[in-house]
Amino acid sequence: MPSSTPASAMSDRAVEIGQAPAQEQVYRPWRAIARKFFSYKASVVSLVILILIVLFAFAGGPLWKYSYAVSTSDLSAPPSWEHPFGTDHLGYDLMAGVMRGTQRSLSIAGTVAVLATLIGSIWGAVAGYVGGWADSLLMRIVDLIMIFPLLAVAAFLARQSQGGEHGWLLVALVLATLSWTVLARVVRSVVLSLRTREFVIAAKIAGAGPVRIIFRHLLPNTVGPIIVAATVLVASAILSETALSYLGFGVQPPDTSLGLLINQAQGAISTRPWLFYFPGLFIILIALCVAFIGDGLRAALDPKQQRK
Structure with missing residues (x-):
């Protein structure tokens, strides 16, 4: 009996020693991805700035004392403590307008990114997996949509979204239907390289x-390229909405967006430059932040760098 106790203790200790390295060697891909992403300072700073912009747009509006739709008695006032972004010639507080415009622009960009990602991912995966004539047909449809000019729908947008409460949603839907094609090509190319892999063949046999x-x-095995492409879609949607609203074909008054604010301020660049520069600054910040975040995700999701 006395000799069995040390043997049992040694056996238990051996099991503990044998289990410890196994637990330490468990590879958690998402934890490695997050650690690598947060090692890129530019991406982390961009993520923080983008979060602050989102909070400014969605939480700042209800808390700010002025409304974007209600004018004040301060006409063409330059930036001050009372009006940090100044006012326009009708007395509307620009800071309230930028909050609302950022809110609308981010809503459009988010809607475009989600819808285009869903459509493009499914379309590209189906085309890459089935192959043959179905793949050719699906890709020719993609080619047709890619050459379809964006501004060809501008007149339709202008007629349908005039003064409508949900006009921004129509803009987002049209942009989404024209923005998923690049993602479909990316997913298709990845699926073409995966459909002959062992796990796919095993699933067919099963x-x-x-x-x-x-x-x-x-x-699930194309999630890396999909996430990276989605960040590009956000940036391109922001710029596309800005271009359409600047030309008068996007969001319509009484609602507003960053592009519409710039459109309304283009005649006052020399006399009231703050009306132009503040919305433009937010457009640049959002586009740059999304671009840097995309670069960080691209590097973090690179499978060749995961175990470094």
């Missing part, structure tokens, strides 16, 4: 159908 293979095996 009796899995095409829908299950696409959604359970192929799309």
Whole structure:
């Protein structure tokens, strides 16, 4: 009995020693991705700035004492403590307008990114997996949409969204239907390289159908390129909405967006430059932040760098 106790203790200790390295060697990809992303200072700073912009737009509006739709008695007032961004010739507080404009521009960009990502991911995965004539047909449709000029829908937008409460949603839907094609090509190219891999063949042998293979095996393995492409979609949607609103084909009064604020201020650059520069600054900040975040995600999701 006395000899069995040390042996048992040694056996338990051996099990503990054998288990410890196994627990330490467990590879957690998302933790490694997050650690690598947060090692890029520019991406982290951009993420913080973007979060602050989102809070400024969505939480600042209800807290600010002025409304973007109610004028004040201060006409064409330069930036001050009372009006940090100044006012226009009608007395509207520009800071309230920038909050509302940023809110609308971010809403459009987010809607475009979500819808275009869903459509492009599914379309590209189906085309890459089925192959053959179906792949050719689906890709020719993509080519047709890619050459369709964006401004061709501008007149339609102008007629349908005039003064409408949900006019911004129409702008987002049209931009989304014209923005998913690049992502579809990216996902298709990745799926073409994955459909002959062992895990896909094993799933077929096990009796899995095409829908299950696409959604359970192929799309999860393309999440890296999809996330990176989604950040590009956000930036391009912001700029596209700005261009449409600047030309008068996007968001319409009484609502506002950053592009519409710039459009309304283009005649006052020399006399009231603050009306032009503040909305422009927010457009540049959002586009740059999203671009830097995308660069950080691209580097963090690179499989060749995951275990470094």
